[in-house]
Amino acid sequence: LxxxxxxxxxxxxxxxxxxxxxxxxxxxxxxxxxxxxxxxDTSNRPIAVIFGAVKTPTRLRIKKEVRLSEIIALAGGLTEMTSGRISIIRSKLAGCHIDQSQDSAKIDIKITDLLEGKDSANPIISSGDMIEVVETKPLYIFGAVQRAGRIYFRPDLSLTQAIASAGGITKSADGKIIIFRKQQGETKTIEVDLRTIKSGKQTDIKLQPFDIIEVLEKGKRKQDTIPYNFEAEKRDLSQLPLRVIE
Structure with a gap:
């Protein structure tokens, strides 16, 4: 001046x-x-993003004070895939609700606290905030099941429960199952006969996050490599729709 x-x-x-x-x-x-x-002019403020277990992941240009609960509502609300946690990554340059001696801060919020109306769980959202409604970790099931696709992990989820979540096996199933499991950077395969589990001769298998389950069909060979890549599902956040809050 x-x-x-x-x-x-x-x-x-x-x-x-x-x-x-x-x-x-x-x-x-x-x-x-x-x-x-x-x-x-507020057009140069960084874009905030909400993604994860919401119905409409969205980029946000924020021009007025807005809280987390309002942002979730604008994103269509939560989905059934939520793990119960929300993580907000806030850059030092993105807003003023952070110690300026830090490059960034991470704010962890329990969804139960937000639903109970706790003020600490409903912070003001700043331009540039990255809001992840954390999804529960997935598994994938395909082959001779009624509904192939993702299944969301829960503690003590068993193989037979996962198959039931996929609508059960089809008439073309031969009873053999392959579980692809990554351990220490390598892929391990576990072969299971569903009939021995149902007869009580074998203990039901406890599944782990990111397991890939193939229910073999009659006359078909098992896969030699992992048939599904969870990494490929990651979305390009820059391509999400942009909404202006003013």
């Missing part, structure tokens, strides 16, 4: 606070200066 030797910083100041700082700086040169500060 003209005549003012020291810079005045606007980051994390309100219009009124910045106006008062400018007024103090010029009071050395002008008697009772009248200062008004107005924000005229």
């Amino acid at each position: 003209p005549l003012v030797a020291d810079p005045l910083y606007a980051l994390c100041e309100t219009e009124e606070e910045l106006a008062e700082n400018v007024k103090k700086a010029y009071s050395k040169f002008v008697r009772e200066p009248n200062v008004v500060v107005k924000i005229v």
Whole structure:
């Protein structure tokens, strides 16, 4: 500013606070200066994103104060795949609700606390926030089942429960099952005969997150390699629809 030797910083100041700082700086040169500060353009603020277990993952241009619960509602609400946790990554440059000595901060929120109306679980969302409604870890089942696709992991999920979640086996199933499981960077295969489990001769298999289950069909050979790649499902957040909150 003209005549003012020291810079005045606007980051994390309100219009009124910045106006008062400018007024103090010029009071050395002008008697009772009248200062008004107005924000005229917010288009350069970083985009916030909400993704994960919401119905409509969305990019957000935030132009007014808004809280987490409102953002979730704008994203269509939660899906059944939620793990019960929300993680917010906040950059130092993204907003003013962070210790400026840090590069970024992570805020972990329990969805139960949010639903119970706890203020601490419903923070103000800043431009640039990355809001992940954390999904429960998935498995994948395919082959001779009624509904091939993703199944979401829960503690103590067994093989027979996973098959039931997929609608059960089809008439073309031969009873043999292959479980592809990654351990320490390598893929391990577990071969199971469903008939021995049902007869009580073998203990039901406890599944792990990211297991891939193939229910073999009659006359078909088992896969030699992992037939599904969870990494390929990752979405490009930059391609999500953009919504303006004003």
